[in-house]
Amino acid sequence: MTATATRTALDGAVPTAPRSMAARRVLLTVGLATALVVLVLVSAGTGQLYVSPLEVVGAIGHAVGLDIAPMPSHPNGYNALWTIRFPRVAMAVVIGAALAASGLLMQAIFGNPLAEPGVVGVSSGAALGASATIVFGWTFLGEWTIAATAFAAGLSATLLVYLMSRANGKTEIVTLVLTGIAVNAFTGAGLAFLTFLGDQQAREQIVFWQLGSLNGSRWQQFWIVLPLVAVGLIVATSMSRRLDLLSLGERSARHLGVNVELLRIVAIVVTALLVGAAVAFAGIIAFVGLVIPHLLRMIIGPSHLPLMVTSILGGAVLLLGADLVARTAVPMADLPIGMLTSIVGGPFFFWLLRRTRRRAGGWG
Amino acid sequence: MSVALTARAAALPRALERGEAAIEAEDIVVEIDGKTILDHASLTVRAGELVALIGPNGAGKSTLLAAVTGDQALTGGTVSLAGVPSEEWSLRELARRRAVLLQDNGVSFPFTVEQVVEMGRAPWRRTPREDDDEAAVLDALLETDIEHLRERRVPSLSGGERARAGLARVLAQRTGILLLDEPTAALDLRHQEDVLRLARERAQAGDAVAVVLHDLNLAGAYADRIVLLSAGRVVADGPSAEVLTPALIEAVYGQAVEILTHPTSGATVVVPVRPAPYTGKAHS
Numbered sequence: 001m002t003a004t005a006t007r008t009a010l011d012g013a014v015p016t017a018p019r020s021m022a023a024r025r026v027l028l029t030v031g032l033a034t035a036l037v038v039l040v041l042v043s044a045g046t047g048q049l050y051v052s053p054l055e056v057v058g059a060i061g062h063a064v065g066l067d068i069a070p071m072p073s074h075p076n077g078y079n080a081l082w083t084i085r086f087p088r089v090a091m092a093v094v095i096g097a098a099l100a101a102s103g104l105l106m107q108a109i110f111g112n113p114l115a116e117p118g119v120v121g122v123s124s125g126a127a128l129g130a131s132a133t134i135v136f137g138w139t140f141l142g143e144w145t146i147a148a149t150a151f152a153a154g155l156s157a158t159l160l161v162y163l164m165s166r167a168n169g170k171t172e173i174v175t176l177v178l179t180g181i182a183v184n185a186f187t188g189a190g191l192a193f194l195t196f197l198g199d200q201q202a203r204e205q206i207v208f209w210q211l212g213s214l215n216g217s218r219w220q221q222f223w224i225v226l227p228l229v230a231v232g233l234i235v236a237t238s239m240s241r242r243l244d245l246l247s248l249g250e251r252s253a254r255h256l257g258v259n260v261e262l263l264r265i266v267a268i269v270v271t272a273l274l275v276g277a278a279v280a281f282a283g284i285i286a287f288v289g290l291v292i293p294h295l296l297r298m299i300i301g302p303s304h305l306p307l308m309v310t311s312i313l314g315g316a317v318l319l320l321g322a323d324l325v326a327r328t329a330v331p332m333a334d335l336p337i338g339m340l341t342s343i344v345g346g347p348f349f350f351w352l353l354r355r356t357r358r359r360a361g362g363w364g
Numbered sequence: 365m366s367v368a369l370t371a372r373a374a375a376l377p378r379a380l381e382r383g384e385a386a387i388e389a390e391d392i393v394v395e396i397d398g399k400t401i402l403d404h405a406s407l408t409v410r411a412g413e414l415v416a417l418i419g420p421n422g423a424g425k426s427t428l429l430a431a432v433t434g435d436q437a438l439t440g441g442t443v444s445l446a447g448v449p450s451e452e453w454s455l456r457e458l459a460r461r462r463a464v465l466l467q468d469n470g471v472s473f474p475f476t477v478e479q480v481v482e483m484g485r486a487p488w489r490r491t492p493r494e495d496d497d498e499a500a501v502l503d504a505l506l507e508t509d510i511e512h513l514r515e516r517r518v519p520s521l522s523g524g525e526r527a528r529a530g531l532a533r534v535l536a537q538r539t540g541i542l543l544l545d546e547p548t549a550a551l552d553l554r555h556q557e558d559v560l561r562l563a564r565e566r567a568q569a570g571d572a573v574a575v576v577l578h579d580l581n582l583a584g585a586y587a588d589r590i591v592l593l594s595a596g597r598v599v600a601d602g603p604s605a606e607v608l609t610p611a612l613i614e615a616v617y618g619q620a621v622e623i624l625t626h627p628t629s630g631a632t633v634v635v636p637v638r639p640a641p642y643t644g645k646a647h648s
Contacts, residue, residue, distance in 0.1 A: 111472035245483055247472040248533075251435050256537070257459030257487045302473035 025306045028299060032313035039317060040093070043324045044085045048332075051077045091217040091225065092323045093316040095278040096288060098229045100315025101236050102274035103289015104308060108243040109162075109267045110171045113294060114352060117154075117275045118286025118345075120165075120176065121183030124210075125157025126150040126272075126279035128190045131206045135198040147224050151276030157183055158272045162264075173356060212283035212338020214323050221281040228277035232270050233312060239267065240305035247302065285338045287345020288315055294352065376491060377446070377461050379540060379570070380411035386446060386462075386541045386572030392431050393440035394424075394596075401427045403596040404441070409574045411540065414567040416583035417576045418607075419593035420617050425576045426467070428593065429545050432574075433464050445541065459487035462541035467549065469530035474517040477510055477529045484536035496538070504536035507562055509555065523550040531559060535566075542566060542573045548582060560586040584608050584632035592616060604632045 041053035051059070051072045058069035059081045072078050099117070106115040106122075117123045129149035132138070141148050165171050165179040195206050242263050245253040250260045278285065292314040293307060300306055319337070326335040380386055387409040394402040402424045409415045417425045430436035432443055434450055443450040445461060453461070463484070471480060481504055485497045505511040508528040513521065518529055527550045534542065544563065548556040556579070564586050567573045577583045583590050583604065590607040592600040594616040600607040613621045613634065620637040 113473070241486070241489075244475070244479075245486055247475065248480070248483060249466070249468060249470065249472075251433075251466055252464070254435075254455060255433065255459060255462075255464040256483065257456040259455055297473070301479075302475055303479065 096319025126154030129153025211336030
């Protein structure tokens with residue numbers, strides 16, 4: 001009873017600002033979820049063969065046995081949606097979510113807002129694993145082989161970057177960025193070597209990996225990527241509270257009861273899992289993990305649980321939008337999506353770097 | 365009352381009896397890269413007392429505190445908390461038993477002051493004491509005089525404000541043992557006194573408090589006991605009148621001092637022996 005009374009009394013004393021922050025989080029989450037649904041419907045219907053959003057709803061309804069909206073009027077509409085458009089849209093959603101979440105996770109364990117899989121070389125590390133699988137024709141895990149090698153190589157790259165860029169429990173910006181350059185240089189050489197070794201078809205595929213594209217996404221690929229990403233996102237979300245405490249520094253987090261060593265290992269493995277799953281079939285799509293968490297952090301603050309949820313949604317929206325542009329910006333051409341995200345992400349990264357530098361008073 | 369609730373209550377630490385040893389560090393030896401940082405240093409802090417660790421730069425004060433908190437691996441010696449060897453504690457239980465304030469109070473992302481102080485309540489999640497969260501946070505904000513800053517983002521604060529936010533987080537943890545590493549370093553005169561007054565109150569209420577200090581006068585005015593370290597060894601351990609003596613201080617710090625007794629409060633005052641103040645008149 002007394003506890004309730006105290007709580008009510010204290011509620012009155014709390015200024016309204018936290019509530020407006022909570023409102024902001026709800027608004028943002030609902031907004032992003034709505035944008036995601038609308039974009040899924042629009043993106044699936046847009047292309048050489050136009051299907052209206054309502055007909056897209058009808059096509060989805062028909063497949064699950066619900067007669068809620070009209071079927072696509074075009075005779076090939078239904079088939080085009082289910083064999084070409086939907087797998088691609090689904091891949092964009094899952095991969096966008098994976099990339100944004102992996103970026104947020106890396107930033108949390110590095111304690112540095114500039115950490116991102118593409119920037120520090122984790123993505124190209126994973127691409128190296130995937131390319132080796134193609135060139136050497138590895139199939140030891142069946143159709144999962146590419147995802148497995150992308151994960152293994154991505155994990156090695158993440159561990160390498162982590163070990164090389166940490167000093168005295170901290171990651172300095174300069175060290176992080178320079179480590180990224182070193183890792184990217186090394187994986188770049190590896191990719192060049194594989195391109196040299198491979199035959200015509202393998203070469204084309206490696207080039208495709210480096211550019212990043214969702215062109216040719218198939219359901220078969222989606223069913224490999226989805227479980228990996230789902231597990232990664234669930235674990236990442238469940239770590240949110242401990243990631244908050246980690247921003248006090250490793251020692252302080254430990255004094256608040258966090259098993260920092262375990263948290264770090266799990267976070268690194270999950271990052272590699274998410275990046276590996278994303279890279280396995282779509283190649284290197286950089287900067288999603290940098291731009292999305294950063295923008296959302298500016299809106300709703302750095303608390304990791306709401307940030308993780310909104311980043312998952314935001315990453316999906318961003319990649320879905322980028323893929324729509326990639327497919328439709330130039331008639332009859334499919335632009336590489338990795339190129340698009342880098343066109344926007346590169347300058348953004350530079351701006352962030354300048355801003356962080358100004359705030360830190362140098363390149364410390 | 366449900367069984368689950370009783371089970372939760374059983375996991376909570378028992379309060380320490382006044383005078384019971386809260387921290388016992390015995391014969392601590394720490395070597396880093398072959399260099400001896402602590403050389404058979406011992407420290408005992410009892411419930412209900414405020415112990416100040418003093419000594420010149422590099423004497424090993426922070427290392428001794430880190431050895432007690434488990435941040436620093438020991439080359440030799442043992443540490444017990446509340447009579448239980450430190451290796452038998454789980455991280456979670458430890459976090460409910462003792463709070464640690466480090467010198468570095470930086471936060472890597474722009475959390476608000478209130479969010480940072482709330483983090484101090486993390487060890488009590490899913491225990492009956494979770495009900496105290498809001499009161500503990502508000503008390504800590506008020507005690508450290510940062511209630512007006514609760515919506516501010518920590519990276520935008522001044523060094524002293526950030527230090528107080530760090531202290532508030534540690535106070536909100538509401539543990540029976542408090543370990544503070546130079547909590548006054550970035551603070552102005554008034555807030556230095558506030559912090560020591562708070563530490564003093566916590567000790568009087570029955571908590572065990574250990575504070576690393578540089579200011580000998582603060583140590584002399586507030587501590588029940590002073591532990592003086594020099595080159596990794598404890599050279600004196602006792603009430604301020606026994607530790608703050610001209611001979612000892614000069615031997616350890618290499619600076620001649622005079623020890624005065626304050627005319628009204630009776631506190632020990634340490635004054636370095638300085639040349640006569642410059643008065644503007646040229647020497648003849």
